[in-house]
Amino acid sequence: METDAGRMDHAVAVFTSGGDAPGMNAVVRSVVRCGIHHARDVFAVYEGYQGLVDGAGKIRKMEWTDVQMMIYKGGTVIGSARCKEFREREGRLAACKHLVDRGITNIICCGGDGSLTGANIFKLEWASLLEELRSSGRVTDAQAQKYANINIIGCVGSIDNDMVYDGTLTIGTDTALHRIVDAIDAVQSTASSHQRTFVLEIMGRHCGYLAWAAGVATGADYIFIPEAPSKHDDWESVLCAKLDHQRKRGARLCTVLVAEGAIDKFGKPIKTEYVRQVIIDRLGHDTRSTILGHVQRGGYASAYDRFLGSVSGALAVERLLRTKPEDASTIVGVKGYSVAFNPLVETIEATQMVAKHTEQLDFEAAIQARGKDFKRHWAIQKSINRDFAKREAVPDAGKNICIICSGAPAGGVNAAVRSANHYALNLGYAVYAAYDGFQGFLEGNIKPLAWEDVLGWAGDGGCNLRCDRSVPSDPDAMNEICKQFKLDALLVIGGFDGLKGIYHMRDEVTVPVAYVPATISNNVPGTDFSIGSDTALNAIVSAIDTCKKSADASKSRVFIIEVQGRNSGYLTVLSALASGADIAYTPEKGVTLEQMQADIEEIKSHIKKHNKRHFVVVRNEFCSPAYDLNFMETLFREEGKGCFSVRTVKLGHLCQGDYPSPLDRIRATTLAATATEHLIKCIKGEETENKKVLVGFSESKDVVRTMEEACQDADWTRRVPASEPWAWLLNLQQCLSGFMDQVDDNQEYDATAGKLVTNVLLNGAPTTIKKVLLQPEEQDQGTQA
Numbered sequence: 030m031e032t033d034a035g036r037m038d039h040a041v042a043v044f045t046s047g048g049d050a051p052g053m054n055a056v057v058r059s060v061v062r063c064g065i066h067h068a069r070d071v072f073a074v075y076e077g078y079q080g081l082v083d084g085a086g087k088i089r090k091m092e093w094t095d096v097q098m099m100i101y102k103g104g105t106v107i108g109s110a111r112c113k114e115f116r117e118r119e120g121r122l123a124a125c126k127h128l129v130d131r132g133i134t135n136i137i138c139c140g141g142d143g144s145l146t147g148a149n150i151f152k153l154e155w156a157s158l159l160e161e162l163r164s165s166g167r168v169t170d171a172q173a174q175k176y177a178n179i180n181i182i183g184c185v186g187s188i189d190n191d192m193v194y195d196g197t198l199t200i201g202t203d204t205a206l207h208r209i210v211d212a213i214d215a216v217q218s219t220a221s222s223h224q225r226t227f228v229l230e231i232m233g234r235h236c237g238y239l240a241w242a243a244g245v246a247t248g249a250d251y252i253f254i255p256e257a258p259s260k261h262d263d264w265e266s267v268l269c270a271k272l273d274h275q276r277k278r279g280a281r282l283c284t285v286l287v288a289e290g291a292i293d294k295f296g297k298p299i300k301t302e303y304v305r306q307v308i309i310d311r312l313g314h315d316t317r318s319t320i321l322g323h324v325q326r327g328g329y330a331s332a333y334d335r336f337l338g339s340v341s342g343a344l345a346v347e348r349l350l351r352t353k354p355e356d357a358s359t360i361v362g363v364k365g366y367s368v369a370f371n372p373l374v375e376t377i378e379a380t381q382m383v384a385k386h387t388e389q390l391d392f393e394a395a396i397q398a399r400g401k402d403f404k405r406h407w408a409i410q411k412s413i414n415r416d417f418a419k420r421e422a423v424p425d426a427g428k429n430i431c432i433i434c435s436g437a438p439a440g441g442v443n444a445a446v447r448s449a450n451h452y453a454l455n456l457g458y459a460v461y462a463a464y465d466g467f468q469g470f471l472e473g474n475i476k477p478l479a480w481e482d483v484l485g486w487a488g489d490g491g492c493n494l495r496c497d498r499s500v501p502s503d504p505d506a507m508n509e510i511c512k513q514f515k516l517d518a519l520l521v522i523g524g525f526d527g528l529k530g531i532y533h534m535r536d537e538v539t540v541p542v543a544y545v546p547a548t549i550s551n552n553v554p555g556t557d558f559s560i561g562s563d564t565a566l567n568a569i570v571s572a573i574d575t576c577k578k579s580a581d582a583s584k585s586r587v588f589i590i591e592v593q594g595r596n597s598g599y600l601t602v603l604s605a606l607a608s609g610a611d612i613a614y615t616p617e618k619g620v621t622l623e624q625m626q627a628d629i630e631e632i633k634s635h636i637k638k639h640n641k642r643h644f645v646v647v648r649n650e651f652c653s654p655a656y657d658l659n660f661m662e663t664l665f666r667e668e669g670k671g672c673f674s675v676r677t678v679k680l681g682h683l684c685q686g687d688y689p690s691p692l693d694r695i696r697a698t699t700l701a702a703t704a705t706e707h708l709i710k711c712i713k714g715e716e717t718e719n720k721k722v723l724v725g726f727s728e729s730k731d732v733v734r735t736m737e738e739a740c741q742d743a744d745w746t747r748r749v750p751a752s753e754p755w756a757w758l759l760n761l762q763q764c765l766s767g768f769m770d771q772v773d774d775n776q777e778y779d780a781t782a783g784k785l786v787t788n789v790l791l792n793g794a795p796t797t798i799k800k801v802l803l804q805p806e807e808q809d810q811g812t813q814a
């Protein structure tokens with residue numbers, strides 16, 4: 030059996046297969062660059078399995094520069110196809126031969142469950158395919174021995190988010206949500222003008238995730254999904270009663286979403302046109318329908334999908350390097366900032382079970398099999414949408430919850446307020462709003478917030494309750510206001526300073542308080558994400574895309590782009606990673622003159638050796654107390670010595686974004702509902718211990734944490750958590766951009782846990798890495814992009 034060291038010279042191939050999904054290009058880019066980083070030959074297989082079967086020019090060796098300017102694009106630059114031949118042994122035999130000829134035994138397949146099933150069949154059959162080729166003389170004995178094993182890793186590319194696995198979203202889902210939510214926002218504004226009802230069909234043959242998520246993000250009134258049809262025989266009456274009620278309470282429009290594969294409880298398909306006709310016939314609403322179709326799969330990739338594709342591709346390469354012949358194939362799943370490798374066969378089986386349960390009309394099993402979060406999140410959506418006028422009598426009616434927005438505006442805050450408001454009202458609790466943050470609260474600027482008041486807030490940017498940065502510090506004053514307004518609980522939505530205030534008064538404030546983190550800086554301890562950070566990332570990434578394209582049209586230009594974030598480099602690192610920027614200067618690492626000079630020299634060397642035309646430096650507003658944007662511009666221009674031109678952009682408050690992103694709306698809705706649920710438990714006396722909590726995310730799951738737990742590693746002076754879970758992504762960004770500075774390689778890959786959560790990319794001496802990154806052009810001059 031060959032040794033690990035012996036396998037180091039085997040090449041890696043990456044292909045995209047099945048339905049295309051935005052973010053696939055980020056996977057390809059990441060695999061190519063990480064493979065080269067590890068001194069491997071990397072091939073891209075064009076047109077999915079068809080390329081493997083056809084061989085020849087469809088399997089191309091990739092160089093560093095071949096994957097430039099592709100991260101932002103939708104679809105897949107290397108093509109995808111549905112290939113009949115690969116379903117037959119003859120086709121797979123041809124594929125095996127083409128791979129052996131090129132010394133490829135490491136495969137990364139980015140596709141849906143069909144593609145990954147094909148990959149598994151290929152792996153299981155590999156030995157017999159090889160033997161057939163050897164016995165017929167098409168490969169030599171030596172080749173058969175050398176390439177006796179094939180390693181396969183899957184990355185899930187599918188806009189449907191239909192994989193049942195340890196991983197939050199599949200690649201492409203978030204971008205599809207951007208397209209869907211944009212379309213629904215647009216439709217809602219015209220629908221509102223004419224008081225219309227719109228029925229929209231959303232993709233998802235077997236999976237209702239897109240319809241659910243789009244519904245939550247846009248505040249849709251009714252959602253049909255395959256896994257959870259209405260329990261009523263006559264769903265038409267239920268739908269119409271709901272829409273009628275909405276209208277009578279003042280809603281100017283109604284939105285109904287129908288997943289492509291929606292069915293009723295008898296398994297009969299629910300078609301968009303039929304729904305429209307029912308609404309016209311029974312309610313007489315002016316009702317229109319729109320089938321969004323392939324628009325949902327197209328367009329530029331969202332920031333999250335670029336992040337997801339980049340991390341998945343890199344970690345797939347890392348995993349391949351450590352795969353032993355006896356290891357089963359795995360699928361990469363990303364949750365928060367950590368990665369899980371899921372067993373391929375079991376994952377696909379679990380995924381297919383959902384469709385089977387649905388076919389058998391066992392919907393309880395279907396929604397359970399989707400994963401427990403889905404069931405819970407579906408229930409949250411239903412609670413928010415429930416018709417509160419018809420609610421059963423609630424013992425705690427007469428209790429009041431007050432919402433306070435603190436800090437700076439962040440995309441999704443209004444969705445959080447809407448969610449908390451509807452959730453609480455539907456359970457019989459009155460909701461109050463404090464205007465102008467804690468300042469307003471302490472001044473008694475508090476008013477009831479009616480159900481109708483927050484209509485349309487799911488997609489609103491800014492902060493409709495108005496926020497301010499004051500930090501509360503007087504618990505007596507807080508208690509006095511609660512007493513005066515008969516407030517039984519507080520829901521605070523905001524950034525670091527509000528949390529700090531609540532944390533320090535936690536024992537003195539008498540009412541329960543739930544804190545939902547919301548700031549674009551993503552600097553709140555106790556959570557992986559804060560509301561608003563995804564909107565900000567998308568705004569920044571889109572601005573960098575524009576600058577990159579402008580720079581690419583010029584001859585050798587460096588853009589230095591300053592982003593917000595205060596003492597947190599989150600926005601800097603994540604936007605650099607997602608946009609394919611070259612250099613990221615963060616407050617955590619700081620920036621020295623020496624570092625900038627080294628980077629300038631590196632830029633010059635890239636221009637000479639790789640003929641690269643543009644460079645992007647992303648700097649955080651606080652990355653250096655001494656070297657501001659103007660200084661950097663002067664330094665780069667002066668030391669560039671005419672080799673490149675320099676332009677600067679200070680994004681400032683544009684980082685806060687305009688309309689909140691789908692992810693922020695969904696995160697906000699879920700967190701606020703979970704927080705309100707917790708407050709209600711406290712009011713009811715069901716929760717007696719943890720009455721001051723932070724409701725945030727851990728590995729993308731919503732979690733309720735005590736203030737002590739959440740704030741245990743808060744650095745109160747720098748206003749950041751002492752350990753930032755995303756910190757290792759700077760290493761990945763550097764690896765993928767080819768600009769690596771001095772790195773620390775102390776952290777280890779945890780083989781027992783099967784998890785890669787550290788800077789494993791940096792194993793090996795930094796100087797060697799740098800050299801490897803610069804080698805490809807020198808090795809093979811002929812393959813420029």
Ligand SMILES: Nc1ncnc2c1ncn2[C@@H]1O[C@H](COP(=O)(O)OP(=O)(O)O)[C@@H](O)[C@H]1O
Nearest residue numbers: 047048078111112115116140141142143144147
């Ligand atoms: N059981 C299988 N055996 C061999 N190849 C398969 C199998 N299932 C799918 N494939 C290959 O994967 C391709 C894409 O699969 P498909 O189900 O269409 O898309 P997706 O990957 O998006 O689920 C197919 O065209 C075929 O080439």
Ligand SMILES: O=P(O)(O)OC[C@H]1O[C@](O)(COP(=O)(O)O)[C@@H](O)[C@@H]1O
Nearest residue numbers: 436437524525548549550593594595
């Ligand atoms: O609007 P202001 O008060 O000038 O604040 C701008 C700051 O607000 C933020 O957008 C968010 O601030 P926080 O980090 O305090 O939540 C920062 O990234 C930025 O520096």
